[in-house]
Amino acid sequence: QVQLVESGGGLVQAGGSLRLSCAASRRTASTYTMGWFRQAPGAEREFVGAITWSGGSTYYADSVKGRFTISSNNANNTVYLQMNSLKPEDTAVYYCAAKSPWSGSNLLVRAYAYWGQGTQVTVSS
Secondary structure (H helix, E strand, C coil): CCCEEEECCEEEECCCCEEEEEEECCCCCCCCEEEEEEECCCCCCEEEEEEECCCCCEEECCCCCCCEEEEEEHHHCEEEEEECCCCHHHCEEEEEEEECCCCCCCCCHHHCCEECCCEEEEEEC
16 A cells, blocks of 8 residues: 655745645555646546656646656655646646556546545635
8 A cells, every 4th residue: 555645735826836745655666657636626637747756757738738847756755746837727636646557548547546635736816
């Protein structure tokens, strides 16, 4: 069992930045992918981005490409989501998640077996 704990959310003005962290209770397999998702009120949970532990390959949703950056620190089992140029439409609860390489597309919620509790990000206009 892997426990994931997000932190770093908060209130920020449009154009500002936040960095979210996701700490894993233990090291997931080196082949696992760590994903970030978000869910706004009344909306479905959507893919934001992902990173592989093994090679550090990253993937981003078009809506955040060029503004958000995912990185990892393998030494302390932590994944980060650096969010710059934030917009009011980025307001959501942000979740990190972990999946195995054989469980489906990185973009799909159902492919991820482990989830954090979420952290609120609010961007004011």
